Amino acid sequence: MDPIKELEKLLIKDPTTGVAKIAETYKAAVDKHYHGDTAYLSSIGGPCEGSVIPVYEVVGNIYPNLTREQKDEALKQFIQVWDRIRVDQVQRTHTAFINEPLLSADIYIAGRNYWPGIFDGRDSPLLNKLPKNNFEEVKRQVLDEDGDIVPKACSQFIVAYALLRSDFWKNNGNNAEFAEALNPAFLDSTIKGITWIRFGYKTFARDPERSMARIKELMPESQHGKIEKYQKEGGWADYRNF
Numbered sequence: 314m315d316p317i318k319e320l321e322k323l324l325i326k327d328p329t330t331g332v333a334k335i336a337e338t339y340k341a342a343v344d345k346h347y348h349g350d351t352a353y354l355s356s357i358g359g360p361c362e363g364s365v366i367p368v369y370e371v372v373g374n375i376y377p378n379l380t381r382e383q384k385d386e387a388l389k390q391f392i393q394v395w396d397r398i399r400v401d402q403v404q405r406t407h408t409a410f411i412n413e414p415l416l417s418a419d420i421y422i423a424g425r426n427y428w429p430g431i432f433d434g435r436d437s438p439l440l441n442k443l444p445k446n447n448f449e450e451v452k453r454q455v456l457d458e459d460g461d462i463v464p465k466a467c468s469q470f471i472v473a474y475a476l477l478r479s480d481f482w483k484n485n486g487n488n489a490e491f492a493e494a495l496n497p498a499f500l501d502s503t504i505k506g507i508t509w510i511r512f513g514y515k516t517f518a519r520d521p522e523r524s525m526a527r528i529k530e531l532m533p534e535s536q537h538g539k540i541e542k543y544q545k546e547g548g549w550a551d552y553r554n555f
Contacts, residue, residue: 316341335390373413414506460496489533513549
């Protein structure tokens, strides 16, 4: 029996029960991958990404459709797992591979220490190797013909977040060009995730006017209307619950 496939079925059939079994499924998946060798697992600081990414993919696929209460339980289940692993290991081999923007955003809000960051050379080697003064080359390396992000070495949300920021590029307007080239559906999800971070994380939440000014400074003007819409809608995690 594949514990991850069983979780996937349960999340679709009964999300409330499913999210409560995330930590249990994670442990079962790791035990299966390492044949229960806890001594070896401890010696390497935690499981490799190949054994755990499928768990994040399964949860990420349904995450936008969960209620806020179900999302909170999913986050608590993940944090329960990560609290037993070195923080740097979580950043490098866990959260750095989470593609779903809203899940990644809520992780930032609920426990920023576990979020991988976007400009740190240790956590985002792909982004640091991209030529920041050559949009066409970045586009060639990062996007396929449908505007989907293709690198597997980093979270698709992290890549999109970085390349939509004006401070990533050396040339003005390249972030707007990237927004035009990115898959529209994923662009919308990414802008929503960025908005959640900017208005949900405890430091940013204290000054919404400043947060709005900063996010508009960073993001392409074409996305400002969406940012205002998603800010009004709310829906992000409440950091005080974690």
